[in-house]
Amino acid sequence: MKRYETSYFFREGIRGVFLHGFMSFAAVGVIVACLLIMGSFALLAFNLDAIIKDIQNNNEILVVLDEGLSREEFVRFGTTLSGRTDIMDNIAEYTPISKDQALADFAEKVDEEYRYLIEGFATDNPLRDRYVVKLIDVNQMQDTVLKLEALNGVAQVYARLDIAQNLVRLRNAMNTISLLLILILLAVSAFIISNTVKLATFDRREEIGIMRVVGATKSFVRWPFVIEGFLLGLIGSIIAFFLQWRVYALLTERISEGLSGIALIKTVSFGEILAPVLGIFLLAGFLVGVGGSVLTIRKFLRV
Amino acid sequence: MVRLVDVYKAYGSGTRALKGVTLRIDDGEFIFLVGPSGSGKSTIIKLLTGELRPTEGRVQVNGYNIGALRQRDVPYLRRTLGVIFQDFRLIEKKSVYENVAFAMRVVGASPREIKLRVPYVLDLVGLSHKARRRPLELSGGEQQRVAIARALINNPKMIIADEPTGNLDPARSLEIMMLLERINALGTTVLAVTHEKELVNRFAKRVVAIDGGRIISDKTGGYYQYEAIRN
Ligand SMILES: Nc1ncnc2c1ncn2[C@@H]1O[C@H](COP(=O)(O)OP(=O)(O)OP(=O)(O)O)[C@@H](O)[C@H]1O
Ligand SMILES: [Mg+2]
Numbered sequence: 001m002k003r004y005e006t007s008y009f010f011r012e013g014i015r016g017v018f019l020h021g022f023m024s025f026a027a028v029g030v031i032v033a034c035l036l037i038m039g040s041f042a043l044l045a046f047n048l049d050a051i052i053k054d055i056q057n058n059n060e061i062l063v064v065l066d067e068g069l070s071r072e073e074f075v076r077f078g079t080t081l082s083g084r085t086d087i088m089d090n091i092a093e094y095t096p097i098s099k100d101q102a103l104a105d106f107a108e109k110v111d112e113e114y115r116y117l118i119e120g121f122a123t124d125n126p127l128r129d130r131y132v133v134k135l136i137d138v139n140q141m142q143d144t145v146l147k148l149e150a151l152n153g154v155a156q157v158y159a160r161l162d163i164a165q166n167l168v169r170l171r172n173a174m175n176t177i178s179l180l181l182i183l184i185l186l187a188v189s190a191f192i193i194s195n196t197v198k199l200a201t202f203d204r205r206e207e208i209g210i211m212r213v214v215g216a217t218k219s220f221v222r223w224p225f226v227i228e229g230f231l232l233g234l235i236g237s238i239i240a241f242f243l244q245w246r247v248y249a250l251l252t253e254r255i256s257e258g259l260s261g262i263a264l265i266k267t268v269s270f271g272e273i274l275a276p277v278l279g280i281f282l283l284a285g286f287l288v289g290v291g292g293s294v295l296t297i298r299k300f301l302r303v
Numbered sequence: 304m305v306r307l308v309d310v311y312k313a314y315g316s317g318t319r320a321l322k323g324v325t326l327r328i329d330d331g332e333f334i335f336l337v338g339p340s341g342s343g344k345s346t347i348i349k350l351l352t353g354e355l356r357p358t359e360g361r362v363q364v365n366g367y368n369i370g371a372l373r374q375r376d377v378p379y380l381r382r383t384l385g386v387i388f389q390d391f392r393l394i395e396k397k398s399v400y401e402n403v404a405f406a407m408r409v410v411g412a413s414p415r416e417i418k419l420r421v422p423y424v425l426d427l428v429g430l431s432h433k434a435r436r437r438p439l440e441l442s443g444g445e446q447q448r449v450a451i452a453r454a455l456i457n458n459p460k461m462i463i464a465d466e467p468t469g470n471l472d473p474a475r476s477l478e479i480m481m482l483l484e485r486i487n488a489l490g491t492t493v494l495a496v497t498h499e500k501e502l503v504n505r506f507a508k509r510v511v512a513i514d515g516g517r518i519i520s521d522k523t524g525g526y527y528q529y530e531a532i533r534n
Contacts, residue, residue, distance in 0.1 A: 004414055207394055213352070214457065215381035216409035218374075 005220075013227025016200050023196040024232055030192045031236025031288060032243065034185035035281055039244045040251060041178040043277070047255065047267050048171040055167070059092075059135040062158040063148055064128050074098060074129045077153055081131070084151075090144045092134040099127040128155065186288060193232055193292030197225050201297055208301075218301045225297050226290055233289020237281040244277065245270055304330055305351060305461070305494075310360035312346050312516075320346040322516040323360070328494060330460065333487040335503050336496045338513035344496045347513070348465050351494075352386055353377045365460050382410055385454025385462045385491075389469035391446045393438040399449050400425070400434040406453045420456060428452045428482060444475030451482060461492040468499060476502055 017024045065077060078096050082088060097105070103125050107118040133148070135141060145159045201208065211221050252267035270277075305328040312321040320343045328334055338344050349355040350362050353372055362369035365383040372380065393402050400421060407417045425431045428448040438446050447467060454462055462483065468476035480495070480502055487493045497503060503510060512520040 002411065002413070005411060008408060206392070210392055210394065210406075211409045212378075213381065213386050213392075214406040214409060214453070215378045215384075217378045220409055220411070 009223040009227050012224035013231055016224060016228035017231050019203070020196060020200055023199050027192045027196045027232045028236045028239065031189045031233060031285060032240045034189045035237060035240035035284060036243055036247060038178070038182050038185050039240065039277065039281065040247055041174060041181055043248055044251065045171055045174040045178050047252065048167055048174060050268055052167045052171060059138045061133050061135065061141070061145065063131040063133055063154055064156045064158065065130060066153050066155045067128055069129055069153060073153065077131065080151065087144060087147050090136050090140050092136050094131050094133045097130050097132060099125050099129050102127045102130060186284065189288040190292040193229050193289055194296045196232065197229055197293040197296040200225060200228060221301060222294070222297050225293050229289040229293025230286065231289070233285035234282070237285025241278050241281045304328065304365065306361070306363040308361040310350065310362055311358045312350065312355065313358045320516055324516070324518055326511065326518060328492060330492055331490060333484065333493045333508045334495070335508055335510045336494060336513065337498070337503060337510055342513045343516045344513060345465055348463055348496065351463060352384060353380050382457055383460045385457070385459040387447070387450050387454050387462065387464040387467045389466040391438070391450045393446060393449055395438055398434065399430060399436050399438065399441070402438065402449055403452045403456050406456050410457055424452045424455050427455065442475070443471050444478055447471065447479055448482065455486065459491065461494065462486060464493070464495045466496050466498065468497060468502065473501065477505065480506065
């Protein structure tokens, strides 16, 4: 393709975008909305995956003891535990943490300005004595947890495995939803683009007819419309990318807050996934824009 | 060069528009194609431009065999032809200059070639001074001259005009035909479809008459011969 031809196609494509201002606006809007919904779900699933892996790699469980144990009973639990070789087989180490210690640890994590609230608990500590147990083999966690729960003086065992299993279920659901959404929204976007281009070709059907009569090839006629679709897809995906950036920050904030009660959540920062997200958005915008227009013009060129 | 040999054309609806047409047009000829409404004139023209394919028989246009023409060769066939219609078919939003330049651009001409060629052709049709006007600011005759300039711009071997004067008054019609005659004198073959007896009679050209899908007369000299056969 010659340079002046390329520049002609681009000029015509850009002219088309402005000429069909409202439809272009609608098309870009739909692409942005579709990419955002799609991207948010996909990124959420991606984060869940990271969290799950993180949790699965963390082999600590928390054994909380009954309320009102004496200091002696608290220490004796450790001895009992070390005597149970069937449990100890899967335990690397265990650390007793008294309820006072637990409160102090907690106070440290709390911001300065709220610390007075914790200090109010000093005389009436709501926490309980506990043991932090480090496992050898995470895969046998279930078994170890059951045995620990059966021990005398154990109120509850907090294994993150439960959380992990729930999260896995959530993630699988999210993956299915994401995939469905992606398919539906891509189809919707392509449909809207196709209608924009249909309008564009309808608008210029006389021009197209004349082009064909004077001997323009089909591909020559097609190019400006392909570029119009391409530009719509490109604009849509770039806007969607920057919005996604914002939305992602809000979203991860929410997740961290929502899950902070159960586990220390580390979400993936947008900076780390910037390039792939941009790449995927651009690709999706390209496919939808160019695909939508190519399919539409094909019908118009059968003369 | 154009050759039709025993050409039949039936439309999907079952209408048999051409029933065994044989016609030969040599390079440099000027031909009037006359006949009553529905006789098959436009059908012949659409066969020549590759818009239609013959149902039977052979259609040869400037080295292209229309019956066996591949889709992707159609544009190249059309570049050897300049087509003019009764309703001008100009793009209203473009200026006279752009309407003509457009036809060059869409066949891949460079801006340089366009700049050189368009003024020359506008001058040929006598519209240099109206290059910046839009089609709707021109008279019908002037609009048709823009269309002729556009048909000529890619230097076709042959001009095909389907009732080019159908929308014009007699004086404008004569002007247009004289312009076509001048173009023919410069070496381009011209095939003009018309109804206008007066007009045909003013030129001593070859007249091919068609009726009911058959050629009923092919003589050089005038329209009256076709009429004589009708009566
Ligand atoms: N697309 C079509 N589908 C079906 N029949 C058609 C089609 N085009 C033309 N015909 C028929 O074919 C016959 C020849 O039509 P054609 O257009 O060639 O006539 P014409 O000589 O150009 O007439 P006019 O002087 O009115 O333009 C007519 O009976 C017409 O009704
Ligand atoms: Mg006709």
